[in-house]
Amino acid sequence: MKADLDADGTVTRDEMDRLMALSAQGRRGRLDLMFRAVELTGDEMVDERERRIYLLFRAADRMSVANEQFLQALMLLDLDQDGFLTLEEFTGAMLAIQTLDKDLVRAEL
Numbered sequence: 001m002k003a004d005l006d007a008d009g010t011v012t013r014d015e016m017d018r019l020m021a022l023s024a025q026g027r028r029g030r031l032d033l034m035f036r037a038v039e040l041t042g043d044e045m046v047d048e049r050e051r052r053i054y055l056l057f058r059a060a061d062r063m064s065v066a067n068e069q070f071l072q073a074l075m076l077l078d079l080d081q082d083g084f085l086t087l088e089e090f091t092g093a094m095l096a097i098q099t100l101d102k103d104l105v106r107a108e109l
Contacts, residue, residue: 011035013044 003011003019016035020028038046038054060068077093078085 009048011046016046
């Protein structure tokens with residue numbers, strides 16, 4: 001993060017103010033809005049967790065419906081419902097699919 005002037009993994013309000021002071025007028029307003037959008041806890045600092053949450057929401061806003069549906073279907077394989085799809089869960093599902101009786105599945109469709 002370029003705004004993390006002391007490289008401690010967070011961007012403080014002071015660091016953001018210094019960056020905005022070096023920026024053009026129009027960019028200052030955008031930087032301030034972005035800081036307020038990313039900073040969730042009210043501690044006037046943006047940490048790695050807040051940055052990741054912001055990026056996830058931005059990515060979700062830009063995701064197509066087809067991709068969103070694909071990810072939702074993929075997460076059905078998350079057997080322990082922890083919000084993460086492990087390689088073991090994915091591999092187990094793929095192996096189970098391989099053992100399906102294709103004729104029986106076609107008959108059901």
